[in-house]
């Protein structure tokens with residue numbers, strides 16, 4: 206399958222806007238001021254579009270990801286406190302536990318496909334944090350059912366979303382196989398958790414979530430749609446980001462040794478815990494740079510719903526906008542040595558990049574709800590893995606970003622793993 210980024214012309218990496226020649230195709234925007242207008246100043250004129258909701262609702266239901274207007278606003282307000290950075294730091298032990306679990310699996314070293322290993326680690330994290338510690342599920346069968354569900358539904362549906370409007374005319378949408386049984390499982394877990402003593406985890410925080418303006422709480426169906434949405438939004442994206450972070454660290458010996466020195470200084474050989482996360486400053490820089498070079502959400506779409514003007518562009522209802530995040534993050538005009546891996550761009554003494562230029566988590570009111578979750582997870586896992594092992598990419602494998610709808614390396618990431626130390630138990 207061709208990657209959308211292969212169809213992007215050079216101008217997307219160098220210019221400020223580009224009109225797709227396809228009939229009804231989107232306007233690409235690469236000027237941070239215009240992007241700010243779409244996501245912030247004129248945000249009510251641009252939505253993800255009716256097509257997005259039509260396609261995704263059978264999979265995600267009516268949660269934050271697929272709602273608009275008042276239905277979105279109260280759910281977002283109610284959930285936001287559960288995703289505060291302080292709560293995320295408290296999840297560090299289960300995140301380092303998932304990475305340590307991988308090191309234990311590789312105890313004899315050898316060859317692995319790191320992209321599959323990363324998927325397993327981030328799945329363990331999401332299962333433990335979002336699905337009640339997984340104790341209500343058989344972990345292995347939950348993984349294969351959810352992964353099967355995602356591969357049957359997510360990428361194919363995202364491709365439909367990108368298809369031109371005329372393609373959709375007169376066609377009905379395919380059903381979402383597996384959605385009903387997954388919903389039943391999560392419903393059962395929620396019922397059990399409502400009557401169980403609180404554990405103070407993310408599920409508890411969401412069970413108690415309340416819109417601060419109206420006091421409204423989530424009923425079981427809304428909570429279930431959101432929990433499933435968090436799995437879909439947070440599993441694959443984090444796994445892609447972890448894969449590229451390890452790839453880049455494995456390619457740059459000075460980065461690998463700075464990472465190891467930092468972890469040794471901050472945590473010694475103890476498991477990475479809540480007190481270490483904020484101190485792993487260089488580790489966070491590496492993750493930020495990996496998200497710049499290989500953004501898991503490599504493009505964002507919006508559809509205009511009321512006439513408006515953005516910079517020199519006039520939009521009418523139905524017009525489409527595409528923000529080519531991958532190109533924006535490597536744009537010739539905005540970055541020094543755009544294709545070079547340089548984590549020091551994100552050093553604390555450097556000016557932070559414009560938030561409408563560097564936007565791996567999106568921007569504006571619909572910025573990723575799980576950004577702090579993902580950053581904590583990636584920092585904790587990168588630190589744990591780099592301390593515990595040396596990773597060498599199979600020299601015969603050409604590492605190339607991007608299958609059709611994901612930023613994963615094509616053909617996986619075959620690596621040799623050699624364990625370095627075992628942490629204190």
Ligand code: HEM
Nearest residue numbers: 435438439442443446501502565566567571573574575579
């Ligand atoms: C590296 C990992 C991640 C990346 C790169 C990422 C990226 C994004 C982006 C770009 C958006 C905005 C989409 C748009 O504007 O159309 C988004 C939204 C969202 N993300 Fe993430 N995400 C990540 C991890 C997570 C995690 C771990 C969770 C939950 C546990 C999560 C939950 C969400 C939700 C609920 C939204 C929708 C927010 C709204 O519409 O109000 N994400 N994400």
